[in-house]
Amino acid sequence: MAGSPRLHLPAGAAASGPYTVDVTPATAGWGHAALRVLRLPPGGSHTYDTGAGEWIVLPLSGGCAVTAEGRTFRLxxxxxxxxxxxxxxxxxxxxxxxxxxxxxxRFALAGARCERRLPARYGPASAVPVELRGTGICSRQVNNFAAADTYDCDRLIAVEVLTPGGNWSSYPPHKHDEHRPGEESRLEEIYYFEVTAHDGAPGLGYHRISPSGQxxxxxxxxxxxxxxTVLVPDGWHGPSIAAPGHxxxxxxxxxxxDGERAWLIRDHPDHAWVRATWPGQPADPRLPLYTAPTQ
Structure with a gap:
């Protein structure tokens, strides 16, 4: 393993108080993106103040009720x-x-420092766009629950990605660390990983970040x-590689x-050609792992 340990936070390394993961702009050394993972026992509860950030409560396992602004949303x-x-x-x-x-x-709290105060609201599973991205061994599933073009937030962008064993995700390597109107946006990024086990043996994957210069x-x-958890303050990032069987x-x-909430990326010039091979080619037949429910 190589690279700076501040970018890779092994399980438990970012725990704080009730959170198994607690990444704030202060601890990450940047300005906006945040992530907490909260584990609640049966009958458990947790209260927190959102402060200067907007947050999405996303169940990873189990369900919960979320009370805010005098309203309760049952997830x-x-x-x-x-x-x-x-x-x-x-x-x-x-x-x-x-x-x-x-x-x-277990519940992910995905957050971002923001300016506008939008209303609290419920997001139904049936409204989450499920996208298949890439083809062949670059195939992955993206659950665009809070993508820039699918859900209204002030600053926050959040999606889930599922990559079958043996496939490469976040590929071709890309970056979003410069302000280039219409071409590239500045976005700090957090990757939080879960991996399936096999016969009790834990799974694994690999993730790469490389310098973008400047x-x-x-x-x-x-x-x-x-x-x-992996932090991406800048640089080319990808691939995220799923080990076979996991x-x-x-x-x-x-x-x-940036003023515009947009996911604008630039592919690494050495690998951008890969994206041009996708049109007309089939996705991995193992995908989608699941689809959004109908109403």
Missing amino acids: AGRPDVFSAVTDFAYVPRDTRVTLTSPGGG GRDSDLLAEVRDGD TLYYLNVMAGP
Whole structure:
């Protein structure tokens, strides 16, 4: 394994208080993106203040009720990230939020510092666009629950990606660390990983970040396992590689300083040609792992 340890946070390394993962702009050393993962026992509850950030409560396993601004949103959730699309709740900045879970579970809190205060609201699983991206061994499934063009937030962009064993995801390598109107946006990014086991043996994957120049030096080649987190402040990132026999999941949380909330990327010039081979080619037949439920 190579690279800076500040970019790869193995499971438990970013734990704080009630959170198994607690990445804030302050701890990440940047300005906007945040992620917490909260584990609640059966009957458990947790209250927190959103402060200067907007947040999406996304069940990873189990369901919960989310109370904010005098309203309660009941999230059915899911057994785990590998089996179903989930519903979710958006809560605005400057709000006190309480989560309660009769059956217990794990819940991602994806956040971003923001300016506008949007209303709290419920996001049904049936409205989540499920996209197949890439072809062949570059195939992956993207659950666009809070993509820039599918859900209204002020700064926050968040999606889930599922990559079958043996496939390459986040490929071709790409970056979003410069402001180029209409071409590239500045976005800090968090990858939170989960990996399926096989006969009790834990799964694994690999993730790469390489320097993009212009004085930036983010450089990482990490073996990632269940519960790991990777921070991408800048640089070319990808691939995320799923080991054969193990499905790789990651939650992407992105936010940045640009006025337009947009996911604009530039592919690495050495590998951009790969994207041009996709049209007309079949996706991995193992995908989709699941689709959004009908209403």
